[in-house]
Amino acid sequence: MSRTAELLRARSTMVWMALVVATLWSFWLGTDHGIASAEARSIIIFLVAFLKIRFIGLDFMELREAPTQLRVTFEGFCMLACVVLIGFYLAY
């Protein structure tokens, strides 16, 4: 296998492709397509965004290989921020 192929044969490459697809899908939803309810679309967009951040943390920032406390702090923060922002979106 060539060295370039070896360099690119990583989980992070797949994650990048998935993140691009997720971004395009969110954009499609966000430009008023797919689901009739604007509220439902917005909530899905928030959830997709935080899911993307989680994978950036785990696979780009390499938290998958980090000590559990750090990984849990990061994932906990993502979940909390997601809940808070969706909460603010719905409440105000």
Add this chain to the structure above:
Amino acid sequence: MSHAVKDDPMSDIAEVRPLRIPGELGLWALILSDSVVFTLFFAAYLFDRGRHPKLFAEGQHTLEQTYGIINTLLLLTSSFLVVTGVRAVRQRWTTVAPWLFVGAIACGVGFGGVKFLEYGEKLSHGIGPGTNSFYTHYFTMTGLHFFHVLVGLVLLVLMARLSHRAVLSTKQLNFIEGCGCFWHMVDFLWIIIFPLLYLIR
């Protein structure tokens, strides 16, 4: 170059790593505190948006969504180039690693170019941070983020320069990893800013 890698026993050790903190702990304190600060900005935006729905909807309509998506894809791709660059550094591939960081710099500069166009259009229409509460949020959030992009670009230049070297100390490797994590933070903050300002209705 390839024989140097095979001769280097460290290249195997670097690929099979035990649980460890990427970069260093201090950097993670910065990443988490920055993320908390930005989350407060995001919550404040949603709060004000709820109080002035019409004003914020009108403001959002003046934003060019195409700029937002281009910038999201540029940052995602730059992050991917950084991850791959860090892998190349660990594999001691000194001819390729710097170019991956240069590619990431190019994406970051592209992001800056799009921001320049976007701000330029707003300012030429007489719209600034003081126009109304929507634009105050818009300029504060994107401006503070852009400041992080500029810091990140300086770090990427340092990474590109270091990654030329055939031998790196553990400290230098940690520095490269840490700078990479900072750049990923720049990426993920934009991943919230983009839908928040441009997409959610």
